[in-house]
Amino acid sequence: MKKIYAIGAVAFMFAACRPNANVTTPATSGNANFTNYLAVGCSFTAGYGDNSLTVSGQLNSYPQRLFEQFETIKDGKGAVGPFIQPLVTGDNGYPEPKLVLSTVTHCDGKISMAPVKTTLPLDSNGSWRFVNPVNNNQVNNVSVPKLRVADIPVQGYAGPNAYARRYFYDPTKRPLDEIYARVYNVHPTFFTLWLGITDVLGYAVSGGQGNGSRLAVPVTLNIYNSNDITPDAVFAANYDSVLTALTSTGAFGALLSIPDITALPYFTTRPMNGLHITSKGFADTLMALYPDVNNKIFDTGDNYYIIRDNVGGIRQAVPGELLLITVPQDSITCAGWGSTKPIPREYVLTTDELQNIRNAVTSFNGYIQKEARDRNLPYVDMRQFFETLSTGITYNGINYSTEFVSGGAFSLDAIHLNARGNALVANKIIEAINAFFKSNIPMTDVNKYPGVKFP
Known part of the structure; x- marks a missing residue:
């Protein structure tokens, strides 16, 4: 992933408040059995964050938080x-270096x-599979960054995927075989399944440079x-095959939906109307520079950028279209991107590309x-959860949102959650489990986990 630039100043989080620890009723399982818990998913389940896999990220994954609450x-x-x-x-990233906040001179x-x-x-190291087997090869978190539902039947999938290759019991087989192997090793009584995000995310982070028709x-x-x-x-076929594997020993579980990908800070941090014009002369110059662009408007103040759209045309962006956080800030500031030169299409999600993404999320x-x-x-309903997060969630006096860095819930890659964001997800899952199984599982203390680390 390209270097990500933060826009403007970033706000420091206030010191976390301790939640009220008074418990009036004991934790109960209701109609479920949490004795053996198995988590299956992609990078969001693995504890991936800051554009890499780290041991602290894994130990702060939402499955880890769920297990701790199930233990009560x-x-x-x-x-x-x-x-x-x-x-x-290690804690510096595998197989890529993680992102850290630092000062950058533009x-x-x-x-x-x-x-x-x-x-x-x-x-x-990274090759967990080759160290001394733990508990007869037990693995309770079968999650693989980059794994799509589309990849479930791919023979030898772990070969080119470094994350899967680390621990798959047989890298020559399918992800579905890996799930079956862990099911019959762990014999789960309860599972969580969060797959499908990466079936849409690849299209989104490429600026729609793929087939978005679902055909x-x-x-x-x-x-x-x-x-x-x-x-x-x-x-549909592959998701069903995963569920058949997870329920093959009689386990119950919870199914997590896909959030609106376009609401992640990766797509919302850079304003599409970020072309600030201070002189009428420059506005007039831009008007003259694009004689073939219809409906263009340039004036003093904030203006929409000039972009290259998904069919190669040059035009001014329209309200609602999104700019990826990876667009190089220096190219906009000093090379005329978005004004005298169109922003390349791989950094832009146009109206039709956004519709492709949202249609896919709704369908899946x-x-x-x-x-x-x-x-x-x-x-x-993780889609609903992320929509709520976008407007703000307050937990014991601390506010969380989808704002990049200052929102306190996302890691520095602007896609994946940090430790506090994962704790919020765990609580959303617990809320759904309690309502469905009539259990009484306590919420985890979101504020006690680390947020964004500042230098």
Whole structure:
């Protein structure tokens, strides 16, 4: 992922307040059994953050928080450890260096705080599969960054995926085989499943440079281009096969839906009307520079950028279109991007591309919800949760939102959550579980976990 630039000053989070620890009723399992917990998912389940995998990220994943809360149940159906995750051995990133906040000097001499790649030594091991087996090869968090529902039947998937290659019991087999292997090793009584985000995310972070119609064809057997949105039929068949594996030993679980990808700070931090014009003369120059662009408006103040759209045309952006956070700030400030030169299309999500993303999320969530209904499992509405987060969530006096850095819930890659964001997700899941199974699982203390680290 390209270097990400923060815009403007970033706000420091206030010291966290301790929540009210008074518990009036004991934790109970209700109609569920949490004895053996298994988590399945992609990077959002792995504890991935700051554009990499770190041991602290894994230990602050939402499955880790859920296990700890399931452990508080003492009615005979609470979680029994150990909860084993395939931990990396370092905290500077694997296989890529993680992002850290640092000061950056821009082309105009201005200095800002921005995420940059750490220069500290990386985790050189990463091969958890080859260290001494733990608890008879037990793994309770089967999550793989970059894993799509589309990839579930791909033979040898772990070969090119460094995250999967670290711990898959047999890298030559399919992700579905890995799930079955862990199911029959752990014998889960309860699971969580959060897949589908990356089936849309690749298209979004590429600026829509793929097939967004949900009618893509595989490049080769079962393998789809990473920038394509997964076809509906493929998503439905593969998601169902994962659920069949997870319920094959009689386990119950919770199914998490896909958030609105376009609401993540990766797509909302850079304003599309960020072209600030201070002189009428320059506005007139731009009007004359684009004689073939219809409906263009340039005036003093904030203006919409000139972009290259998904068919290669040059035009002015319109309200609602989004600019990716990865667009180089220096190219806008000093090279005329967005004014005398169009911003390249890989940094832009146009109206039709946004519609492709939102249609896919709606379609996939409809299928997840149907599976939840048909299999009598709780549906955790993460789309609704992220919408609420975008307007702000207050937990014991601390405000959280989807604002980049200052919102306190997202990591520095502007896509994945940090430790506090993962704790918020865990509480959303617990809320859904309690309502569905009539259990009484306590919420985790969001504020006691680390947020964004400032230099």
